[in-house]
Amino acid sequence: MNAITQAVPFPLQTVFYRGLTQSLKHVGKVIGLFVRPPEMFTGPGASLLLGDAIAGSGVKRLLIVTDAQLAKLGLVQPLQDHLTELGVFVAVYDGVLPDPGVEQIEEGLRVLQQERCEAVLAIGGGSAMDCAKLIATRATNPSKSVLEMAGFFKVPTAPLPIYCVPTTAGTGSEVSVGAVVSDPAQQRKLPVIDHKLVPAMAALDGQLMLGLPPAITAATAMDALTHAVEAYISRIATPESDRYALEAVSLIMRHLPRVMKDGRDLNSRQLMAWAAYRAGLALSRGGLGYVHGIAHNFGALYHTPHGWANAIVLPYVLEYSKSDCIPRLAELARASGLASGTESDAELADKFIQRIHTLKQECGIPAGLADLRAEDIPQIAAAALQEAHFTYAVPRYMDQKTCEGLVRRMLVRASSGVR
Ligand SMILES: NC(=O)c1ccc[n+]([C@@H]2O[C@H](COP(=O)([O-])OP(=O)(O)OC[C@H]3O[C@@H](n4cnc5c(N)ncnc54)[C@H](O)[C@@H]3O)[C@@H](O)[C@H]2O)c1
Numbered sequence: 001m002n003a004i005t006q007a008v009p010f011p012l013q014t015v016f017y018r019g020l021t022q023s024l025k026h027v028g029k030v031i032g033l034f035v036r037p038p039e040m041f042t043g044p045g046a047s048l049l050l051g052d053a054i055a056g057s058g059v060k061r062l063l064i065v066t067d068a069q070l071a072k073l074g075l076v077q078p079l080q081d082h083l084t085e086l087g088v089f090v091a092v093y094d095g096v097l098p099d100p101g102v103e104q105i106e107e108g109l110r111v112l113q114q115e116r117c118e119a120v121l122a123i124g125g126g127s128a129m130d131c132a133k134l135i136a137t138r139a140t141n142p143s144k145s146v147l148e149m150a151g152f153f154k155v156p157t158a159p160l161p162i163y164c165v166p167t168t169a170g171t172g173s174e175v176s177v178g179a180v181v182s183d184p185a186q187q188r189k190l191p192v193i194d195h196k197l198v199p200a201m202a203a204l205d206g207q208l209m210l211g212l213p214p215a216i217t218a219a220t221a222m223d224a225l226t227h228a229v230e231a232y233i234s235r236i237a238t239p240e241s242d243r244y245a246l247e248a249v250s251l252i253m254r255h256l257p258r259v260m261k262d263g264r265d266l267n268s269r270q271l272m273a274w275a276a277y278r279a280g281l282a283l284s285r286g287g288l289g290y291v292h293g294i295a296h297n298f299g300a301l302y303h304t305p306h307g308w309a310n311a312i313v314l315p316y317v318l319e320y321s322k323s324d325c326i327p328r329l330a331e332l333a334r335a336s337g338l339a340s341g342t343e344s345d346a347e348l349a350d351k352f353i354q355r356i357h358t359l360k361q362e363c364g365i366p367a368g369l370a371d372l373r374a375e376d377i378p379q380i381a382a383a384a385l386q387e388a389h390f391t392y393a394v395p396r397y398m399d400q401k402t403c404e405g406l407v408r409r410m411l412v413r414a415s416s417g418v419r
């Protein structure tokens, strides 16, 4: 895309890009046709009901994929014990680190093979869920490396059955068609996107999120918010993805401030889990945008937590995109309860973006990224555009120079841009 458009004047690039995004509609349609949402269990204690369903489905040997921190916090043991009582043999791989790489996937795969497991259960955030999805995928595709399966529809054989218990309300990986893998050698993060990666069953259990620290609560919620917003302003949004996105935005705007104030508010925790799930459904149909393109590269270069990176980038990309999606942003403002009934759409679009700035402040998320180095900006912009221009149907096209200028606004030491 960049090579095609480099010789074309900037205003024409937008027209070019719109034409090309039409082809993404086919991807959206294919995903829409084949996505079979997981069977969901929701409510406090739902994870144990998922255990009943796993045992009831005839699984005899199961691999739990989690991280050591969650195991230490006691979030894994009750479900593990429950499954054992039901006669399921359980092996545990707890080596997942944030933004898992190929090494951890291969390590988990070895445990799965040694213990002859026939299904995989993730208990954790997006990192554990994505790692579990890719372990299950490698198990049935031994001749393909994870990196060879990165991209769209490159998974030849369906993975082993995947079950998910998210412990953060953020990524929506429990329902999404994707899994993200880090490639530290190339300092990049790559999505594996295939409808075969949608889990078979998942449980949204707010009880497991009561102890989520405020910084992780905020960052993961901003990830979910970004999924809903990017899917809603996407050029391939559908009435179905719109419904999910609006529901997610409305819930997050109401309940994020509540869980930030009182992390043990079970009702709001449960509704945040539901919102993240709905945002995951929205992104699986409408896709993502430049926010994720840039945020993935902050993650790859500086290990910025995924949601934190999205939160920093989100308002800047919306300010840039606004001119091409004012009615959509106005609708998001209405869903957020920001409309008094007298404003124009343009005023509401501004109100929505302003609310994201203030929400970030209330959550302790800064306007800029302290780790960002000016000399990295050209590389970040190039990688973000390469990711976005082949994958996302963004409302307003951006070229390299514009993207560099936008990322520069997130430099903490820059006097402009950082509020
Ligand atoms: N597959 C998808 O559709 C998708 C979408 C967005 C992001 N992602 C990926 O997901 C990953 C990020 O996932 P994440 O934001 O959920 O964070 P995470 O899974 O990396 O977890 C962050 C930290 O929170 C801790 N934690 C998780 N649950 C907890 C709980 N209940 N109590 C206390 N601590 C808890 C973990 O131990 C970890 O240290 C990234 O790699 C990102 O690229 C995937």
Ligand SMILES: [Fe+2]
Residues within 6 Å of the ligand: 171, 223, 224, 227, 292, 306, 310
């Ligand atoms: Fe995300």
